[in-house]
Amino acid sequence: MADDPQRNFRSAYYEKVGFRGVEEKKSLEILLKDNPLDVEKLSTFSQRFPLPSMYRIHVWKVLLGILPPHSDSHSLVTRYRAEQYEDVQAALIAMRFVNASTPPTELCLRMFQLENQQLPRRTELTQPDEEDEHFLAIAKAMEEIVDDPVDCYWLVRCFVNQFNNKFGDSIPHLPKSLEHFLSQEDSRLLAHLKASGCLSALPYSLWFRRCFAGCLPETSLQRVWDKVISGSCKILVFVAMEILLTYKIMLMGMNRPESVANFLTNLPQENTDAIVTKAIDLWHKYCGTPMHSV
Amino acid sequence: FLEDVKCQAKAELQASEGRYQAQRCVTQALQTELLQLYSRLEMEIPMPTAASPPPGGAT
């Protein structure tokens, strides 16, 4: 079903000439005029196509439930969200947890902790634990994507919550899943990674807990997050696999797990758009394209 | 259509309740912080009230 050469040719052609993007943008605009918004259709759209950047934040907010489906509630709910942000921030300032020079990512973390009743005692502030570090990395990337601090906090908060609630149980299985798909795409590479002991040293946390935050530059990252936010964590496996395939030659030449881990954690930043495009194609190939008509 | 109105109302109420719940978390955090500060004050300074209780007369 995914192997439709005609369609592939056509989309490759449109992509070059820029038609495809225009048509997709039009159909998204039609969806966004619905009142109430059809969240299901919006996620299907986001699974199938890249979101035009001018609508990305808005669609993310709807998909993550920051904005409700009814457009005429948006201004009211936006006010509630902003007030909630201000209330929590003001309390943290009053408690001297944060001040004017606190980095925005740390502010996000403390606000998140306060709202989850997990704020550590100020006298016992320790180094951020692993979970906090994942949160901070995601917040850092989101901050690059989103200008408005209120939107940014809400997006990080809901992204992390949704990711953990929806995919928490699947995450531990993703490395196995990666191994499975890699055995089909490139068994030689897999064999090498296994034999050299590198397979277990792959940066799984960076890939599957931070969703590539801090690994891919934001322009590429947001296209991956489109898929995660609209309901797929499998995409992470295919991005990971495409990274491995792209740097196969280099990886085949490495025999020490540390070198592999080090290389992959500090991935060259120039090739990433192509990696994401190919990863999305692979993902559609193995998992199918969502078929809801848009 | 009725369902639609109900859904909309529910979403608005949820957002409003979220804001309220956040305030509750804030209250709790502030109370914890205040408690800590008071106990620090009591340990470090002889409180005017704490200085005068009759020995053995603690209630």
Added chain:
Amino acid sequence: FLEDVKCQAKAELQASEGRYQAQRCVTQALQTELLQLYSRLEMEIPMPTAASPPPGGAT
């Protein structure tokens, strides 16, 4: 009947708003108290500033 549902939704939202405002008052009172306590602590005790690392500056 639709009007009825709308009225009810509005009332519920108002109730939620009321709860929120009440909590806000509590929070503000607590924050004021916290401020006073901090300044008292600072006047009366040399703060162990060196012991509390600036937020984010921990190494």
